């Protein structure tokens with residue numbers, strides 16, 4: 001048997017300016033542009049291998065060791081587009097093997113809980129599209145491939161790039177200009193770190209697609225968000241990243257997380273993604289920043305209760321000493337904070 005195989009990894013990305021709302025559900029076209037930070041490959045990532053060969057008749061997928069269906073419309077759309085691009089190459093060069101006619105076997109492994117509000121679909125679709133594009137030896141750029149990944153899961157388009165990434169919403173009805181572009185590579189601002197506080201690792205109640213639809217249909221606050229708030233924030237956040245302006249970046253990140261969750265609450269009936277522990281984390285972050293009189297930490301929450309905290313490397317000990325004391329059992333941070341400082345902090349926090 002002859003097999004051709006290609007593999008890739010795609011990391012999770014966490015939006016600092018949130019995508020929430022689709023102007024076209026089938027094409028996954030957003031109502032606003034968004035910005036994210038892609039985590040390092042050593043942290044949360046999907047590893048995907050794609051194989052094809054003349055004897056493979058069907059497309060099959062194994063996710064975390066279990067066979068899963070490839071039947072969803074979104075996955076089918078990605079496979080169709082990738083095959084069409086491969087077919088074009090085969091039509092131009094008849095010596096190429098006919099990959100576009102053969103089945104695909106895809107094996108994917110996440111190193112974190114799937115569908116637990118940790119952006120697993122973003123890393124999953126990004127890895128799927130890039131692995132197949134490599135297998136098919138497609139000449140398309142990452143930005144062009146991001147248009148395909150976008151159709152699998154909107155936020156997936158941003159996971160094709162490392163570092164700081166913008167998803168430009170575009171204007172075209174066919175989505176041909178709705179793609180991810182790099183703002184800066186990770187090396188531009190390596191001091192920026194992310195920590196994930198897993199509040200609840202179970203599957204989320206309201207999927208992002210149905211949540212978005214409800215918000216777009218029913219929230220008046222949402223109209224204001226997409227018309228005036230996000231377009232300005234997009235410019236300012238890009239500038240904050242380019243200038244490594246940490247305090248500006250932190251403020252905008254927290255405000256945008258709050259604004260997104262406010263539109264969820266303004267949906268009718270309301271959608272609650274954050275729980276009491278999430279709110280405790282928000283309060284804690286503000287108290288830490290107040291205590292130090294400067295931005296030490298910025299929180300952001302996606303469509304679930306888990307928190308992503310951004311901070312600068314130099315402030316790691318300052319931050320985790322508090323987290324350890326208040327949430328217990330974070331190993332490694334036990335000795336980093338004096339009791340006296342903790343007492344002073346607790347007076348402010350409680």
Ligand code: PMV
Pocket residue numbers: 014015017018019020034121122153154155156208209302303
């Ligand atoms: O890509 P989706 O359909 O899973 O939606 C992602 C939505 C948020 O995570 C809440 C925001 C974002 O920009 O990633």
